[in-house]
Amino acid sequence: MPANPSGYFSSQYFYGGKIMRVFETIKAAVTPMQAAEHYGLRVLPNGMTCCPFHKDRHPSMKLNKDYFFCFGCGASGDVIDFTARLFGISLKDAAEKLAADFSINPRPPEQSEIPNCHAEPTRDRERLCVCVLQEYLRHLRIWQLRYRPEKPGYPIHPRFAEAMKALPTVNHLLDCLLGNDLLLAEKTAEMLCEEGYTRRLSEYLGTLSEKEGDCA
Numbered sequence: 010m011p012a013n014p015s016g017y018f019s020s021q022y023f024y025g026g027k028i029m030r031v032f033e034t035i036k037a038a039v040t041p042m043q044a045a046e047h048y049g050l051r052v053l054p055n056g057m058t059c060c061p062f063h064k065d066r067h068p069s070m071k072l073n074k075d076y077f078f079c080f081g082c083g084a085s086g087d088v089i090d091f092t093a094r095l096f097g098i099s100l101k102d103a104a105e106k107l108a109a110d111f112s113i114n115p116r117p118p119e120q121s122e123i124p125n126c127h128a129e130p131t132r133d134r135e136r137l138c139v140c141v142l143q144e145y146l147r148h149l150r151i152w153q154l155r156y157r158p159e160k161p162g163y164p165i166h167p168r169f170a171e172a173m174k175a176l177p178t179v180n181h182l183l184d185c186l187l188g189n190d191l192l193l194a195e196k197t198a199e200m201l202c203e204e205g206y207t208r209r210l211s212e213y214l215g216t217l218s219e220k221e222g223d224c225a
């Protein structure tokens with residue numbers, strides 16, 4: 010399978026089963042920033058770097074904890090997408106390259122079915138927000154891929170529209186919750202819970218999983 014040409018969709022939806030676990034192991038072990046630095050990009054302390062995917066004179070790519078986003082060309086994805094696109098290789102080859110270059114054992118430990126709530130937030134409230142948002146993110150990325158208009162001018166599917174609208178916010182919130190700024194994480198979780206956002210989103214996700222055939 011060729012590398013995802015746009016770099017826009019998470020690698021995890023291109024493969025199923027075991028390899029997805031391998032991808033999760035790699036993504037938990039290497040951040041996009043670590044990969045970018047390892048592969049020779051100069052990264053500023055704020056995580057900005059010159060985008061390798063378009064002619065970028067001033068750093069317009071933000072490297073976050075678990076995804077990258079270019080404000081110039083819109084390239085985004087996780088560390089495996091990044092590596093695949095940087096070297097023009099498949100996602101599977103990119104995962105293998107990362108495993109080799111970062112000495113990761115790609116055979117993941119046994120995991121439960123609970124979504125991967127990395128970063129071990131110290132508070133239950135933060136952990137809850139992260140889990141709910143990551144679950145929503147999973148749906149959004151599937152919709153973004155599955156319902157994208159086949160050609161310009163085709164009608165926009167409501168779920169594609171929802172994904173395009175919600176993805177930046179969800180990514181931003183996860184960034185706040187999983188970043189190094191613990192006070193920001195705490196305040197974000199507080200806001201999301203006290204305004205009932207997490208509860209409402211969780212209920213909404215419940216209605217989606219009832220029609221899981223729709224989303225699997």
Ligand SMILES: [Zn+2]
Nearest residue numbers: 060063079082
């Ligand atoms: Zn770019």
